[in-house]
Amino acid sequence: MINLDLEVPVEQTLVLIKPDACERHLIGAILAHYEKAGLEVTQLKMLRPARERVAEHYAEHLGQPYYEGLLERLTEHPVVALVLAGHNAVARVRELNGATDPANAAPGTVRALYALDTRRNSVHASDSAASAAREIALWFGKNYI
Numbered sequence: 700m701i702n703l704d705l706e707v708p709v710e711q712t713l714v715l716i717k718p719d720a721c722e723r724h725l726i727g728a729i730l731a732h733y734e735k736a737g738l739e740v741t742q743l744k745m746l747r748p749a750r751e752r753v754a755e756h757y758a759e760h761l762g763q764p765y766y767e768g769l770l771e772r773l774t775e776h777p778v779v780a781l782v783l784a785g786h787n788a789v790a791r792v793r794e795l796n797g798a799t800d801p802a803n804a805a806p807g808t809v810r811a812l813y814a815l816d817t818r819r820n821s822v823h824a825s826d827s828a829a830s831a832a833r834e835i836a837l838w839f840g841k842n843y844i
Contacts, residue, residue, distance in 0.1 A: 718776035
């Protein structure tokens, strides 16, 4: 008998716990949310990022009316950058985080629980495997991937 039960590959994804969540002492609660879902924290650091790093991270938003405010918010206080690993990690983390606007986030998601509004939505997560690779290299170095 042929076993067609192929194992889904382990992915890595980047999460940023944003300043609004760090300032409210929610780091542990947010990490627990991911770990309870079976995701593994493989890298973690707290830092106050340089404007250049945040600008590179959010380069696709350049020219948007919210861009400057986004850069300002993410550089004025520390963030926690982490790499999570697990099967379908990118999609699972995005589902666990919920919609960007907490008013539209499903109950029990990180943003439904902790976000204050669209601008202070507590977390960022990579939106694709390609974005995850780029973002992980940006925050943890090219040798990490």
